[in-house]
Amino acid sequence: MSKTETLADTQPDKGGPAQPLLIVRNLQKYFPVRGGIFGGKKAVVQAVDGVSFEVKKGETLGIVGESGCGKSTTARLLIGLLDKDKGEIIYDGQDLGGTLSLRELRRGVQMVFQDSYASLNPRLTIEASIAFGARIQGLSDPVGRARKLMERVGLAPDRFAQRYPHEVSGGQRQRINIARALAMSPRLVVLDEAVSALDKSVEAQVLNLLADLRREFGLTYIFISHDLNVVRYISDRILVMYLGEVVEIAPVDDIWTSQAHPYTRSLFSAMPSMDPDNRTKEPPLAGDPPNPINPPSGCRFHTRCRFSEDVCKAKVPLLHPLTAGSDHLAACHLHDISSGHSKAGKDVFE
Amino acid sequence: MHVMARDLIYLRTATVFTYFLRRVILMLPVAFGVSVICFMLVQIAPGDPLTAIMPVDATADEQAAMRAIYGLDKPLPVQYAIWIGNLFQGDMGKSIATGRPVADEVFGAVQNSLLLAFSAAVIAFPIGIFLGFLAGYFRDTLLDRAVTAISIAGVSVPNYWLGIVLVIIFSVNLGWLPSMGAGPGGSQDWAWDWLHMRHLVLPAVTLAVVPIGIVARTVRALAGDLLTQDFVTALYAKGMSRGDVLRHVARNAAATALSVMGLQLGYLLGGSILIETVFNWPGSGFLLSNAIFQRDLPLLQGTILVLALFFVAMNLIVDVAQAAIDPRIKRS
Amino acid sequence: QGTLRVGMTAADIPLTTGQTDQGGEGMRFMGYTVYDSLIEWDLTSADKPSALIPGLATAWSVDDADKTKWTFTLREGVTYHDGSPFTAADVVWNFDKLLDETSEQYDSRQAAQGKSRIPAVASYTAIDDYTLEIITKTPDATLPYQLAWILISSPAQFEAVGKDWEAFAASPSGTGPWKLETFVPRERAELVPNTAYWDETRIPKLDKMVLIPLPEPNARAAALLSGQVDWIEAPAPDTIPAMTGNGFVISSNAYPHNWTWHLSRTEGSPWNDIRVRQAANLAVDREGMSALLGGLMIPAKGFLPPSSQWFGTPTFDVRYDPEAAKALLAEAGYSLENPLKVKALISPSGSGQMLPLPMNEYLQQNLAQVGIDVEFVVVEWNQMINLWRAGAEDPSVEGAMSINFTYFIQDPFTGLIRHLSCDLIAPNGTNWGHYCDPEMQGLFDQIKNTFDAEEQDAVMRATHEKYVNDALFLMVTHDVAPRALAPNVKGFVQAQNWYQNFSSITME
Amino acid sequence: MALIETHGLEDPISEAGKGYWSGVGSRLIRDPVTMICLGVILLLILSAVFAPYLGLADPYTGSMIKRLAPIGTEGHILGTDEQGRDMLARLIYGGRLTLFIGLMPVVLAFFIGGALGIVAGYLGGWVNTVIMRTVDVFFAFPSVLLAIAISGALGAGILNSLVSLTIVFIPPITRVAEAVTSGVRSLDYIDAARASGANALTVIRVHVIGNVLSPIFVYATSLTSVCMILAAGLSFLGIGVRPPEPEWGLMLNTLRSAIYINPWLSALPGLMIFITSLCLNLLSDGVRSAMNVKD
């Protein structure tokens, strides 16, 4: 199987290499929670609130954050499974809802879900599941495509094509899901906790596969995970979310060595140590993440932040570069000299 | 600490109350729909409801006069408006066959039906729960099979037929129990003594057969399901005895079981028509079958309306009770 | 002494205010028990058809000059259950109850039941306390029979309960041998003797009579067999062996009831041919049908039961003779190969209809054997009544040429006149088949104008002879009003009537 | 991490490639009770369908002389009814009508209610609100009451029974269909299908129907016995099938008084109803466990 063969149907590049493949601006999604005497709207879950980022062509953006911080919601918004409340999604220079239709977007962006079992129709054979999208998109020879992809993800078509999802193992199912997403020759694949449910040994296999595919098909990934090690391994840049907001974005090495946002820092410190002689002494954070239904005012992290001051309660910190022109961005008053935070601009972590 | 506890109880009561209010408000459109359906029953009925009560050789004029008395000569929406307006004043019209107010007839009959339904429930629920628990606890054993067989037989038996058979055996052949009526002196002088209660035995037992089956099946499923849950393992893990575990399971099952039983009570009330006919029990079902055969449509309408509203209310009570028992009140 | 518990076929306690509903059974149990009429039926004999006897009126006569003017002498010393005395003014009050919509005592429910029973009455006046005058619209010798329908309720009681029939129903008052003590709608009514009844021979011997509606035949049977009632009306034929086997007594007797096919005589009806009518009558194996009814029937020999005082001596012998039937049909142009096809209206149920479906199917088989193919149009009983009122020409009968009906045939009007009179052609009256024959009409007029009872009986016989000879109906059977009694019920004499006397009964 | 059960990579399932339904089938075949019940129901259906070719007596005509002949009478193995008609023939022909008005309403309700429920469950929003609130209203009536009310108002007759029973069974099936569909709707594979650009109709056709049909079907089968008992009950009450049609409920009614003469005979229709509904129930339970659909 040659590379060109599979990529024949890939959407042509429009904006050139400098144009980010995806630009997201101010994305917002609130979920109404019903309640009250009249069963009317009572509260909203502010699942995603003003998220902005870019994904360059060919890079992998890792998104990390605790449970409920809006990672999956962001992913679903990106491929139009949820309707956004506000914000822009610009795919290769074209605005979704403007020059770009949802259908076209879905040719270019595909998704792999966490629960490998729930994301396969139990009544379809593996081959049919993979071929479905290609058939819908009107691509040539969907079944042939499916079989080639199966081979590519390491499942012999002759043995697996006619099986049903419950007849294969978890790692194999996740490979199928990957093949299914690739069947439409997307350029961007959103992987929502795609390896989280797998055992360590299988996880490594799948990660290897993902890395190979990226290279081979020139894919761009958005890789969502709560496992920092995994994100670090696969990503070029890391985006950290907290309660529906982006708190920090930076190239992986930058963030690995110095986290700008106190939350990011806590998150990294919360990773179990691998050194028996140097175990974690002190939990970096106390308590559980607050409820996104009524998120704290100002900086949403202020309730758990060591450096919290009045300004944090009052004012929403904006995402901005640590130094002018830097691609390390954080949303924290500590890094904004003009914020009025007493420790602003100082190196507080040591 | 105790102040806190009391606050929490207050909070819970308040939540249950809010829940109750919301349920009541949600119930209103249903009640409206119910009234429309009941009203339409008369309209879909072919023929003239007055036929049955006029002497066969009554003249056309005499019939027209009667029709005017019952308001059957007015256009439909007007009839509905009048009907619903009267309903709000507690007036459900008059029975065509007897001329008595439908409300009196229905409420008298519903009381008798309630008596019967409750008696059946008193028989059915403990037996059903016991059998179901047994089967759920000893899942996949011979005992489970036996209980399942009993409960399936219970829901499969045409109970009207069973009623006839029981009458033949216990009333006609053995002469142990009366075959009909609500007591030696009718329902009016009901008393809680054997003389009266023996009249309840056969109809109540007959009526209990189906809910025994249903309750047993429900409880079996519930108990079986709960017993496989993690918290049961955790209970054993902290050294609880079998009895303690069963107590926990029962408490967990209570809300669901209660709601199933509440619904069953509603079904018993509304579904006893065949049994009441077989046993000449002066309840709502008996009234209904009379209404049907005499084509006494106002009575038919009224009886069904009252039973349906009763059922709606029962649902409401069950829901709220469930919410009150189960700390995991659904908020949406 | 003792309490007699009766299982009625009605689904409800009949109307208790006077004029009852629930048909013959209502009159039987709640009419002539609690109330009296001016003229009543003699219910003391089981052996002969009952005749009219004085009730609240002791004598009546028609004016010789003006045959529309009747004078009634009323019984003195009669009091209602509430203690108020009975007078002629009360009778006027009761007529107004039924006929005068402007009167305060007008009761639409009683009127619905009673008005049509006295079509002859034009006006009425109380001459004095015990003399009543009634003017009829036209001369009508059947007035006494009509008046036997009308029951007299107590005006004083009506006054006492606040002029409200609803309230009156709960504590009614009449002059009858029984007083209504308590009553629970749809469940039971308890009657106790009126010890002050004017006819001492009819003061009930029982302590109490309880009426229990048990519409379902098997529930009735079970109730009797399990000792919850002592008497049931109309036991289902198949339950009778079980009853007699256990010592229960089946009482039955002829009475004025018949089960017929009322034939259409409209244009184009095959029944217009007398040969066809006679053939059909000859085709029916009535004895065979008896098995189906457990023997509880009297095979028809005419329109009226053979024991009727009005039976006469018809020349056409209603019997089972399929050969003769075939011969007649052959004359009329039909045969087994070329059968006559007719549609017949039947209903699966209905009061007094006995066992309509099996009986009709049986008839269908009988008729098929001689060359009459019957197709049934089956309708609900209520619909059937509507169709019966509408008449044979109404499109809603869907071309049916006969209707299976049972008739109360207790008096000249209900017995003979109403079915075939030209002025009662449906939908204006009860002549379903649109029959109109001058000769018959002459006979009817004669009945109405013959004021001597015996002469009138003679005319009635002549009329019935014509009914039979012309085979105007498919005459099938008469009911025998079976009732099952517990062994300890004694002293019941079943009169040949729709109504019965319960006063003589005792419980052992 | 017990989310995923792991198999060896080599060939975890020996019967690889085997379809879902063949699995259900083989589980069914291994369940003797269900197979017996299936046999009984098939036998009833077949004998009902082929009744005219079984050389039975005419179920409509009988002889009064031979009425209520006991079971085992020569020429009438199961005796004769109150009009001397052959019981065997009437029971078999009766199976026709009884099964017809016992099963047909559920079949109709399965299609109507299933379609309504799937649409409501998949589309959600106001469509869901309209459909489900209407369904709620019907739920305010206990099913027996609703059937009797409608039949009572419409009057007796096969068609009327069919209409009233169908109306009774549409709401519960709609509710289940809606619940199942909205459950499936929230699964990732539906999202995956939508993400591939398929429109609602295609998604419903390819991904929804296949996965919701069997639970709805299983639920519907559990209603058949209720429906049959109810249908027979209507006839028993006199507001279902009209005489002289043979129908078990009606036969039960007309043979009621014969219980004093020939109790076994009059018990036959009741027994037939009981056996059939028992088999329907057991069959539905068997199918349910074979399909492994949770309640």
Next chain:
Amino acid sequence: MTENLVDIRNLNVRFSGARTVHAINDLTLTLKQGETMALLGESGSGKSVTLKTLLRLLPPKRSHIDGNIVVNGVDVLTLSGKKLQAYRGEEVSMVFQEPGLALDPVYTVGDQIAESVMRHKGVRKDEALSTALDMLRRVRIPSPERRLHNYPHELSGGMLQRVMIALALACRPRLLLADEPTTALDATVQIQILLLLRDLQKEFGMGVIFVTHDIGVAVEVSERIAVMYAGQIVEEGTTREIIKDPRHPYTRGLLAANLHDAARGARLNAIPGAPPPLDTRPDACSFAPRCPLAEPQCLAALPPVHSPNDRRRVACIHPNAPILAE
């Protein structure tokens, strides 16, 4: 023998039913008083079954257990009735993976802790409740008075796991079994719970068996690690030994797959394939089909147990093979 708190010898557990599973195969394990041992292994390797066997929580009808288990001098496999109840919760208690599922949803958390205390300490309800309150304090739940009257669904995941731990420790057991208690939790919460457990272990001085599939977690809490594969212990040693000097190829694979210091973009040293189905009792090295060092004899017989020092063992024919790259 007596110095061992837990002494498991040649334990075999087999499940019968629709399919037979040989979940535990000849497992031998000892734990000393006050020691914390992590049981490490991938899904299905028998970690939970081991814990459940220790508490006799397996369904008696479908599980077949043989071997020997002595906990604190008590022969666990012969316990029954009241003795078993006294043993569970008092001697040994357990913390579950999903605290939300392991707590009874219709009782308040206070009641559930008190219930256990009442049963084992025979005290009255109010006394038990104050013990419960004290325990909630010790697991550092904020405003414990209020939490005492909360139902499980009213608490967050981290809070619930604290409650679960409070419940397990309420009767001061000598042995605590923890079955992946932090898997369902967020990273920032997980570390809190791990450190809490570590502290409480010191404070209460009990023995702990901590099941996990995450090596990092094992390192944080344990002194010793036993690596399980297909129902057997393939390697055991101190945490330091296992991390710094893994001997069994499976342990090495696991460590390699841990990404902790995997170079970005470099291929991961993944263990190929998947664990074996356990439908037959292994009569050879279960890991052999996936093992890069496998030799014919690995598939012929069970590997010998090599024991370089007193409490260190490796079940492999190559206990001393150098670490191979790829």
